[in-house]
Amino acid sequence: MSDQAFDADAVLKLIKKSKASGNELPFAFGLAAKPENCGLMIDLRKPGKVLRGELKKMPGIRKTCFGTLRVEENEVFLQPEKPLKGIVKQLKKKFKAEGMVKFKPVLVGPDGSIIDEDSLPDDDAEDLETAAPAQADDGAADDLKQRIAAAAEAVRALGSTELAGKLAVEVKAAAKLLGQGGLDGCAARLDRLEAALAKLQSRPEAAPADPEQAAKLSKLLAAQAARIKVLPPQQAAPLAEQARAVAASLKSGALPQAAEGLKALMKALDAPAEAEAEAPLPDVMEIWQAAKEDVDRGISELQAALRSQNHPVLAQIADAGLAGAADGNQTALMKALFEMRSATGDARKKAAQALLAQVAAYGKFLKSDPVIALVEDNPFGISAPVKLPLGTALRQIAEIAKAA
Structure with a gap:
């Protein structure tokens, strides 16, 4: 079989890269008659489905699957869209043969739980794309x-x-x-x-905003923005992000979300300068802010492309941005992040539970929302990854919340 099916140097390099960054990477695996002939392809940009198509062309490959993998410590967590029996056993032997014995392949399901591959059926089939076309009904x-x-x-x-x-x-x-x-x-x-x-x-048109309430909220937001300006840069940055989220809600006429965001922002600004001495936790807000900045770069380019079409529906979508597609998930998550960041004592556990709930809701939104899929696979050919950077940040935030 061609060495292209398992380029040991490339596989090892990308496994180490995933371990260092904590990011998920797309992969495809090819089951062979003998473990030494199995295939594994990993790539930074190519989707797993494309990699699987390349593996199918390799001689000796009997069945294939694709999905994403991540590396924690020396465990390689493989999450295929359809689990394939034999992937763990063959990769263990292949890793050993290629001098990668310290890495342990682990099969996980859609919810992240570990799967015992022996529990999978022996006749696990390829997905429908590889099956012979059935007679059309x-x-x-x-x-x-x-x-x-x-x-x-x-x-x-x-x-x-x-x-x-x-x-x-x-x-x-x-x-x-x-x-x-x-x-x-x-x-x-x-x-x-x-x-x-x-x-x-x-998408329903937003209900007309109450001008008086909108003016009141705008005035309150301006007052908080003035308070943020005098803070040290490191402290001001996440608060400014929250203020921008409130401003976006105001602009779109989502006054209830704007009011909730303002409440969380004012609470964060009024929090005592020195919290009770506790074991420090990583800053969940910084993790989310960094991931969102990565996403916003691609979104901004896509917004410009949408506006260039001179179509009212597309212009409305461009103005709403990712916050508009999130349907309130962004505001709720930001509120939970701020509460987690400022909570101390017994309140920290309560805030952590609330944050875990919002992380789960946002994760469900990322996986199921068709607009997110259309953003990533947009017809303009613009690279605008959303699921990978935000999904990775959500998992890191969840781990921190669980440890609180």
């Missing part, structure tokens, strides 16, 4: 045809924009899958496209 095919037609109409309703053109390509791709008999693949593609279109087109 006429009724199911007709339903998919109707969904494709409806999606095409929804895309046309966006107008003559570049985004509409890109989404039209997605419609054509779904139609092609249907023509090839790939009903499940066609349905999955339509599910994602329909969810994104529904959120883009059917």
